Amino acid sequence: MLKKTTLASVVAGAALATGAAASAADVVELGPRPYFLVDSMEDSALKEKLLSCAAGPFKPTLFSIGHRGAAMQFPEHTKESYVAAARMGAGIIECDVTFTADKELVCRHAQNDLHTTTNILATDLAEKCTQPFVPASGDDKAQAECRTSDLTLEEFLSLEGKMDAADADATTVEGYMDATAGWRTDLYAAPGGTLMTHAQSIELIAGLGAKFTPELKSPAVEMPFDGFTQEDYAQKMIDEYKAADIAPEDVWPQSFNLDDVLYWIEHEPEFGKQAVFLDEGTGEESWSNMDPSTWAHAMADLKAQGVQYIAPAMWMLVTVENGEIVPSRYAEEAKAAGLKIITWTLERSGPLMTGGGWYYQSIEEVTDNDGVMLELLDVLAQDVGVVGVFSDWPATVSYYANCMGLK
Template identity: 30%
Template sequence: MSRKGAILRAAAVLAAAGTLIGLAAAPAAAKPHHDHGNHHDAEPIVIAHRGASGYLPEHTLEAYALAVDLGADVIEPDLVLTADGELLARHEPVLDETTDVAEHPEFADRKTTKDIDGNPVTGFFADDFTLAELKTLRAEERLPDIRTESAEHDGEFQLVTYDEVLDYVGTLDEKIVTYPEMKHPSYYEEQGLSIEDALADLLEERKLDRKRSPVWIQSFEYQSLLNIAERVDNRIGLNIDGQGPISNADLNEYADTLDTVSLNKNRIFPRAADGSISEPTDIVERAHRRGLDVHVWTFRAENTFLPANLREGTDPAAWGDIEAEFALFYDLGVDAVFSDFPDLAVAARDDC
């Protein structure tokens, strides 16, 4: 039996038993608004990207619980809003790719087209459903052609709210940080809604809005982070996609206002023209000089996601040399990694 298969089968047994379900310029002179929770000489933190999403359908309680079992330090729920203002753990407001919503004829009239970040998107949107309605849906694997074993669990798991994720974490004997990402804040703002206020309200209610709280907050929208920082004192990080340099001026501004820059891997080790990994940039060193933590995303084991020179064979779903990729980033001193396979991230960290 493959290692992947063994893990998936163990997860299925646990789920069936109900155990998972029940559960170069000078640094900026000004100090950051928040204290930093990590020291740059400490061992890197492993963040379970959408849970153990390499093994089970993402953003389910089962995927989060499996991530904890596999040694993750942090679990990451992406957050969207429902029609009744609840924070739902989903990667996007659109439900089509990760749920069975299209198989529910009672919701057929909810399909619509909306504008997200300047792009028209057609589908079923979480903000057109109440939480009670969303609870009738079931999660599905987002990458069924790549993650066939995870897809075998389609239809088994409920959608969950961030409130439920916090309830689950609260039952654990160990301290697990949650790292919610506010998805598309501008999309909600255009509708007269505020995902920042919804998250801040929940954290304040649970007394998790404190400086040392085991909740970190992230977004791709800088202004959204500035907005929520006016209400809560949690650690806050900006997600930066793409490839290319980040200026010292930008890093200085982030150091004044944030705790973390969370970077696409290509910002640190750019991809060459042939898709192979190339020499690292100096972004980690420059960010650290300014007191910023550096988190990196996303580490996935399958060939289709790896640099060309770390792939093994030609099957896009086969696992390549992800251990070598982890080692490159760990050796460079990053503070945390996001991975769909938290156990592989932990094992590679232990080998460094």
């Protein structure tokens, strides 16, 4: 039976173990979810190991990366989401970086997601959207598209974050906005999340004692934008860390655009040492077993260009052999090339009873309960050798990392 644990009991237990008072700053709050997932596992040596760690103590870990903060239950890329991620032990927290009409950097997953991640459609700023709301009618779905580049920084900061969702069948703005998935919640979004500039996120995350992984997002506008080039954009992101006196070794800048990564390697080599190439693959369903010669980027070529970190989706790193989750050909090739591997995204799929969806597509045949999440995490950590895992609910990865002694 898994032991119920609270922050108070963890602090008390740590104090007893060390013979000294434990600081709450050294302890994270995991809540009940990691324990629920362990209980969901089939009996195994891994389950017994994870059960043995129930009493903690738990500390922040760089292995646990807050994906947009703690986006499973908090509005993504908001102050509240970042704080929650740090409290769950995320040693690294992500700000996806895009820009406003006045070319100021802000935290949003996409330049054109304000209609699904904020309350803009319910404000007077809705009229400034690239595509104002159009209700669903007959066979036509509802439409809206609101970009950060539609607004000035001041206007952007006047908005409130909400859970990322939209109802394409809605006939009203209220219905369109009220579409949060059943396995998420609006409980922590009710007051409205606090939107942040990139610079504000740096100050906050530093104050929380965490490190940084900013992602330079692909613009929804044509570049150059009012004279603002892609290179200007990539440079400005790094400049904001330099202005805040953040050490390059505390930053993992990332992009799906290889040219961004190569720009940092050439022009900001200290930051480029930890630049992460986010690899979304080729769309091939058989990626796990496909011929490396068909891949968009050869691992050896990436390494030769100075890339040190690669970050594919979880499913690209694993496959199934004889009913067991094992590393994929992709994972083996990346390791052979000497690339460090980060992966995404745990806790983004809801209940796993029916295969897990996109993030679990290569192991669908063995994905039939929530406990598989921890089985996958163990293969990623122990067999693939990833150095970090993005999660929408960092407590899950933090629990595993602490239990396994991962830093």
